[in-house]
Amino acid sequence: MKEIFIVLGLSMILASCRNSGNVLQISEQGSFAVGGTILTDSLGHTYHGDHAYVFYQKPVHARKYPLVFAHGVGQFSKTWETTPDGREGFQNIFLRRSFSTYLVDQPRRGNAGRSTETITISPAFDEEEWFNRFRIGIYPDYFKGVQFSRDKETLNQFFRQMTPNIGSVDFEVYSDAYAALFDKIGPAIFVTHSQGGPVGWRTLLKTDNIKAIVAYEPGGGIPFPKGQVPEEGKILTLSKKTEGIEVSMSDFMKYTEIPIIVYYGDNLPETNERPELYEWTRRLHLMRKWAALLNKHGGDVTVIHLPEIGLYGNTHFPFSDLNNVEVANHLSKWLHEKGLD
Secondary structure, three states: OHHHHHHHHHHHHHHHHHHHOOOOOEEEEEEEEEOOEEEEOOOOOEEEEOOEEEEEEEEOOOOOOOEEEEOOOOOOHHHHOOOOOOOOOHHHHHHHOOOOEEEEEOOOEOOEOOOOOOOOOOOOOOHHHHHHHOOOEEOOEEOOOOOOOOOHHHHHHHHHOOOOOOOOOOHHHHHHHHHHHHHHHOOEEEEEEOOHHHHHHHHHOOOOOEEEEEEEOOOOOEEEEOOOOOHHHHOEOOOOOEOEEEEOHHHHHHHHOOEEEEEEOOOOOOOOOOHHHHHHHHHHHHHHHHHHHHHHOOOEEEEEEHHHHOOOOOOOOHHHOOOHHHHHHHHHHHHHHOOOO
């Protein structure tokens, strides 16, 4: 009889945990490669490369549309996982909110490092530059009120989640792989970051399965109709790419067919005294012009500057900052309003 009571007691405890959201239940998880190409030499030997690597998890009672996460420059899928200071990132936050998640390493990065190009990688002593460019502060000083933990181990973890490109930067190779992923899994929501922004814009033109795009601080490659790129869109980025690109009007109109939301964080100066910071200010202004043009043509594009909605101190990584739950709450609300949850 005592054993029965023990079993019943354990069952009640587990049920209570599930109801309180403390237990994350996964019904399916796995990983796979997608996209890529096969090279063949004169003897018929083959080499598979330039694919993406995908790790996915599906929670119990998953919502209709999964979230596909694209990382930014110098990053891989780690950027969406545990934050540098040890809290849950967007992967678990949205799994707990019943979204299936697909974390991707784009071709030539991270777990998808089997490049078809020959490259030599040498240490680049540039971490102080990235500290500034990612708007944590002006090295070694942190911005006042920045949403980034100031202990040494957090910065250590942050720098160690960076990874090199194993091959040249090629947005066509990247977007081909992401399009193959969407074609494989079906309709989903594309969540991009930084360099992943222009990858997202290009991927949309290659698949019909993107139901919405969420872009955190997209940089470069903003698609405007031919002859309508604003002057600031013709400026070269620090990565030597133009901020805006020209596309046909028919391609431009495809961005009006889905809801899009774009987020930018804090510490965006209005002067160009520090180009690595002002670049993000210019991108915010350009993105607002892009949104206005799309909305004029019937689109549904929202641009959010986080301080303007009461979220202050965010870096280039709002989804892993100290207030990332509040950032996630805003996205959840938007997904609900658009009927995407």
